[in-house]
Amino acid sequence: MKNNIYRLFLLVTFFLGVAACTNDFDEINNNVNSPTVDKAAPDQLLTNAIESMTDRVHEIFLGHEMGSCWAQHMAKVQYTDEDRYVYRPDVVNTTWSSFYAANGSDAALIYKLGGERSQPNYQGVALVLQAYIAAELTDLFGDVPYSQAWKGAGEDGGILSPEYDTQEAIYRDIIAKLDEANSLLDPDGTAIAGDILFKNDITKWKKFANSLRLRLLLRMSDRDASLATTEMSKIVGAPATYPIFESNSDNAALIYLGSSPNNNPINENRKSRDDHRVSKNLIDMLVDMEDDRLMVYANPAEGIDEFVGIPNGLTSADAAAYNGNGLANTSKIGDYFTAATAPGMLMSYAELQFILAEAAKKGYISGGDASAQTYYENGIKGSFEQYRAPLQAVIDADGTTLGGLTVPTSVDAAAANVIANQAYNANDALRLIATQRYLATFDQGLQTWFEWRRTGFPVLTPAVSGENGGKIPVRVPYPQIEATRNGTNLNTAIARQGADDLNTKVWWDVN
Structure with a gap:
């Protein structure tokens, strides 16, 4: 819903008065002259938080002209600047403002209201959203405001110039917060409303929290294999306590309404x-x-x-x-x-299976190559199952070829063919797993680019006429608006992290 009343309140509480707007789901609150916490409803905030966050992740310039093009899932046929690594500063400014002043602020207020109203399920959901947003921010930029972000109100500390946390500190706290979210989320507790992602199903939020935690543990594992082993083993070893995605029915994917402005x-x-x-x-x-x-x-x-x-x-x-x-x-x-109703994918069952495959291969969870192969093959099957309907439509259409290629006899046969052609090989497992994960995350430009940066697979050739010294970007520079709003803390972060350009690697990127 268009909760402008709530966003106005949150912009006051956020540092330096960032103004932002997003495509929201429904109605404008009538009393825009009284932006108070008392009038905020967590269900309405939740609807907006989910939709606006997913919009931002899949936003055409950020998600695709940068993410999908830099990961080489998509390319530009005209107006090719981003595909040549010439990004738009205004897109970076908007990304920063939206994730902080809109998406993150909604989540922060949902958490606060959940606590005040003794509704821990709202708190758990809010922590998952905050974790997702914070991970996107730090994976894009590196060190960012985190522990002092969303604390502009006097009661929250009155911090208008937040310090930048290191990516290491952010990751460790996100992982802890997702553990807290799992504890707070109780399917037998007070129901929530306004959830357009999982239709108020708390079990699915628990699965998302733990699956997301596995994603982030693996992403930082080259920096702390011990933590990855301890935490990933704990999650996988106790499915009753730490449920994770079990099929595509658990996917964290927003199904858009299909009418403007609520289209993909x-x-x-x-x-x-x-x-x-x-x-x-x-x-x-x-x-x-x-x-x-x-x-x-x-x-x-x-x-x-x-x-x-x-x-x-x-x-x-x-x-x-x-x-x-x-x-x-x-x-x-x-x-x-x-399509107007195309899902905005945040995380899929197939991706999780490839995460588990890599974790098993590296010894972070038990099972070794036998389990890694099972997870690997499940990931391929899961990806084909995710696209069963559109691929079945191709099969059902008249004709045995499409675009010069032979149409498969069935979706299952198509999956089996890839499993056979790209058979698990213990000596080449990490490349195979990373490549299939790359293929399974089409249309998830940012996550595909993040993972390519971590693994280096598949091997990609930089843009033909790129303008970044023959290199594919591995980071997004900080927004120009921060130089004037929070320059001292920004400069401290740059001095600590390295040059503020497309080529400075973030903490977890040791590839």
Whole structure:
């Protein structure tokens, strides 16, 4: 809902009066002249927090022109600046303001209201949202305000110039907060309302909390394998206490309503733009692997009825001329992902299976190669199951070929083919697992880019006409607005972390 009354209150409590707005779900609160906590309703805040956070993660410039293009899932066919690593400072400013002043502030107030009203399930949900937001911020920028963020109100400390926490400290606290969330979330406790992600199902929030915790533990594991081993083993070893995703029915995916402004962000963008194509890197990988997910991820080029990707980082002129006619003769993003009701994925069962596969291979959880192989194959099966409906539609359509490729006989056969073609190999397991995770997270540009930075797989070639010294970015520079709003603390963070550019690695990135 359009909880402008609540956001106005929160902007006062956040540092330096950041102003922000998001696409919200429903109605405007009538009494905009009384922005008080007493009038805030956690269910209304929750609806807005979920939708606005998912919008930001999948926002076209951040999620796709940066995330998906830099991870080489997508590419630009015109206006190619971001694909050549020339990012827009205003996008970075908006990202920072939205995650802090909008999304994070909603979550902070939900937590506060849950405590005041003795509704711990709201507190648990709020901690999961805060963890997701904080992880996105630190994975984008590195050191960011965290422990002093959202404390601008006098009762919360009156901190208007928050210090920057190290990424290490942020990660350790996020992991602890997700453990706290699991403890707070009680399916038998007082019900919540306003949950458009899991329809007020607290068990699914517990699964999300623990699955997200596993994601973040693995991401920091090269820096602290001991913590990863202790915590991941604890979660996997006690499923009754720490439930995790068990199937695609548990996926953390927001199903958009399908009417403006509550459409999937790609759908909203495509109403007036035709800038994006599927990357040549991705299409070539899928063709080489005989992976029929290609028929969901991409459409055959309209001009030549073939699956043709476009190289990342062409100039606009070269992209327009590519393959004779870049707009007509390259593959657009598949219809499944551009539909108004396309899901905004935050985390999937398939991704979790690949996390567990890597954890088993590295010895963070028990089972060794035998378990790693099972998780690996479950991840592939889970990804195909996630796309069963659109792939089945291809199978059911008339014709035995699509874009020059043979249509599979069944979804299960297509999955089995990839499992056979990309068979688990103990000597090459980490590359195989990382590559399949990369393929399974199409349309999740930021997470795919984060993981590529951590693993280095698959091997990617920098943009053809990139403007970053022949390197793929591994970080987003801080927003320009921070230099004037919180310059002293910003400069301290830069001095500690390294140059404020696209190439300074964050703490967990030791690849």
